[in-house]
Amino acid sequence: MIEYKKDGWRAALALAPMMLFMLVFTFWPIINSFIWAFLDDFSYGGRSISHGELGGYRWITGGTFIKVGIANFKTVLTDPLFWHALRNTAIIVVVSVPLTVIIGLGIAVALNSIKKLRGFFQTIFFLPYVTNTIALGMVFATLFHQNYGLVNKLFNMVGFAWINGTTATGVTEVTFASALVVLTVYTVWNGLAFKIIVFLSGLQSIDKQYYQAAQVDATPRWRVFTKITVPLLSPMILYITITSFIGAFKAYSSVIAIFGTGRYGPAGNSNLMITVVGYIYDKMDVGGTPYGVAAAASLILFFIILIITLLQLQISKKRVHY
């Protein structure tokens, strides 16, 4: 049969470009990051100053290091800023993920139950998907502006410092809680589109007979929702929950965008809302090239995400009906 002929050389030809790019820009960085994370005092382009004249450094891929060890992980795990970033990220995740999933599910169920204007609403709900995170972050910053924002003017609370505002002495008035509200409102806004689309396609694939049977038995709406819709949609809910968890754990651009200072907080407190990803990029961009610390931090992020994902899969085994 032709099916079992061998296409070795053709396959090599077709795969070569992809392989080349994957090797250089995917596998090489992964390997590098794993290696650097375990090199003490790795530095690019010759010895770092701390090595002094003592010698004892070794060369690797154009850089030097002192010895193999876990000093980078120690640096990260003893850095108060890292724990601050981790705490911020965890709070963002815990607040925004359930909200987005629940609201997204609600909108999808509502959309699925109507006929008139469905296309119109669907288009509106999709719009955030095709917008620029920075541009719309700036819009939310303007909406929540201390003195000129729509929210404060509308609710008659002009002067309340959501994401900007300083006292006469120049100390920032912005609190973590107020900034978190703005960030959550923005994150939910930004994330809804994708969830609605996925839930809606899931809802449309549910067999109508279940609902007809429920109707014959005069089942109340709420019971229909909890006993039919949610169980049958559970694989989608699991998928969305996991991807939102991962997405929220990598929050970065949205934080940058709502403050508009190029940092993770208002003027005067630039690390207020720093996230783990922000921490990683900060470490990478510092002079002295401490790639090892950034690599160690990104590995820690990877393992946190991995563990949470595995936990979710484990818990869901009992609840998800495939």
Next chain:
Amino acid sequence: MNREMYLNPKELKLFRTKQIIGKVLTYLFLTLMALYIFVPFYWMIISSLKESWEITSDRLTLLPVDRSWKALWPWDWQWSNYKDLITGIKKEAGSIGGEWMFKPMLFHLMFRNTFLVGLFTTTGTVVLTILAAFAFSRLNFKGRDLIFGIFLMTMMIPGEIFVVGNYYTFSTIGWVRSDSIWKIFGTLTLPFVGSVFYTFFLRQTFRQIPNELYLAAKVDGTSDFKYLWKIMIPIASATITTIIILSMIGVWNAFVWPTLVTNAENSTAANYHLLVSNGLLEGLRNAIDSSGEKSILNLQMAGSTMVTVPLLIVFFACKKYIMRGVSRSGIKG
């Protein structure tokens, strides 16, 4: 609604009322949520057409107004905000500290850079993706499933690890924050060309093409690559279009990598390598803290509009392709 027939008139009335209330509540909920989604767009566009005094006044105006608080629709709208955004606002003669009150934002260069980087990335992605998806879906070779499995596994690794590694790679060859536009374009393009996700996406489409077509082509003596070009690509053209659009949108929204590798601080018109996202943030940094008559919040909103509207136009033009691609991806979420 067969059920209604079995109810007595009283219960039927109750049932009908409940149904109507349910409908009303559903529409009410959807309208509220639609407002939540829509208001930021509205506020963005309306604020971009207001004057500074209007933005900073205590009163809430839903449309741009003139000094007597009348909304003269639409001839009092401050279109010159967009001009100011591009040409900048000079300080009054004799004032201290720099020439500009608001530095001109080089939108034409931002758009040019983004367009070119998008073009290169997309072209590269499409060529590589088609070839790889072809190999994975049509050709037989040793270790096919193993290689594909390894490819898929890389999708689970957070992008930050690649960013750290690639940043190093490009630093060592001196391309990061380089003065050469081609080196910067290379840095912005190359890491995103080999996309596992799009390969997976296209492979799924390729696999749906019936085997009989391939066998028929074989009987006629068609070579594998000719078959790919003449049969598979035309059949999968909808998926390829989706990949092109999503890839372009990806570049338009790229923020992290451009911020890290372009030189924002020392960029001049002759030497401007920023893309829209980081160009926007750079140009309007600290606009949020501008106050009083000098507030540039309206310019900030004009800038956001400039970056948002092209994407919305693309969306409405290619709605079908975008929405199809989205439910299978997780690019943003």
